[in-house]
Amino acid sequence: MTVPFTRIVKDPIDPAGLLASVGSDADGASMLFTGVVRNHNQGRVVGGVRYDVYEEMATGILAQIAEEAKQLVGIDHIAVVHRVGELTVGDVSVAIAVSSPHRAEAFEACRFIIEEIKKRLPVWKKERYGDSVEEWVEGITPVGVPTSRVGRS
Amino acid sequence: MTVPFTRIVKDPIDPAGLLASVGSDADGASMLFTGVVRNHNQGRVVGGVRYDVYEEMATGILAQIAEEAKQLVGIDHIAVVHRVGELTVGDVSVAIAVSSPHRAEAFEACRFIIEEIKKRLPVWKKERYGDSVEEWVEGITPVGVPTSRVGRS
Amino acid sequence: MEIRALFFASYKEILGTEELRVDLPSGATVADFLEELRSRGGAFTVLPEIPAVAVNMAYSDPSLALSDGDEVALIPPVAGG
């Protein structure tokens, strides 16, 4: 397994397995954060969601975010998986597992990763209310992201 | 299950089960923090540890800490288990599971709980180095804790 | 030169398509590309004036000069996590 480990997936996420994958005998702290599909949002009852994704870019950005977290806190026991496609209430949409010698680094890395995902991972969420009403969830315009160019030449 | 759920235990902790126990369909974020016995500390190789505990007081303090976290962030989907007795490298010594509608509260509660445990839970750790050398890990003198009295009269 | 334009989520729904080939004069920038799209009228005028754009999967400024074969994606406000 490469470190950090990052994936965009369509199948259900196994958070406990992800957490187990990052631990080592040298680590005194392990953390798992999971984003879960809620049954409500802004006062409305949510029945399920669908995530659209720019898959190739999201795969790269997720790896970039995890790499930045690694540089930030100096640990590479990091695993991040984001699920896309149709999800129902209670399903895990994102799981972040971090393991480190001390707790401060684990907290910092975990928080950094989820905040950056929210800011710039090219993923979009459509919520379903009741039987047929669907709406794209208001998102965040990616800003302040370094303008670097992945050339093709 | 009462909320928050807190326990001092002698048997192995099941972190994934603890995390599953706190979730609800109204929660969009779930977090798990685990403290794990490391194979080293301050440059020495650690073979295992033994936790001593003032069990009755620790049970009360752990409940108090979880209750304070609940008041602090306004969520009660909190579960905390601390293990005592003989532990080996890789064993989970403490697990904190928090579930909340939004992520900020989960992070804050989780961090608060582990920091308070370190500051005032009456638990002591003796590390074993090599075959026979054992030493109590330098701890933190509980200070700034409100002087309240549990009367017996 | 030819640009491969990609649309996602709400933009894809508004435009009714997820991919277009766009011909642009050599030296055209992201801003020129957006202007070309808007000039097509109809649903294209509903898009934000300056949407977030990724060129070859990197977020890019409107001033960036494009090259033949570039993949330019219009990125609606993101909502992952």
Added chain:
Amino acid sequence: MEIRALFFASYKEILGTEELRVDLPSGATVADFLEELRSRGGAFTVLPEIPAVAVNMAYSDPSLALSDGDEVALIPPVAGG
């Protein structure tokens, strides 16, 4: 009055005991209790001058007045988590 004194971890090892009954005059404080212990000499003089103390399982100041039957624990620096 009689106080139940508890010792844990390193203190328990230093003193070679985890529990003692301590007789104190009525009105005695936590500080008096600690002084009584120290006056026993030997290992008791090795304890910190003002260790953290829990009275009936609540962290307490040395000035706290004790009551008959109180449980007073000497708390070494804690190392949980």
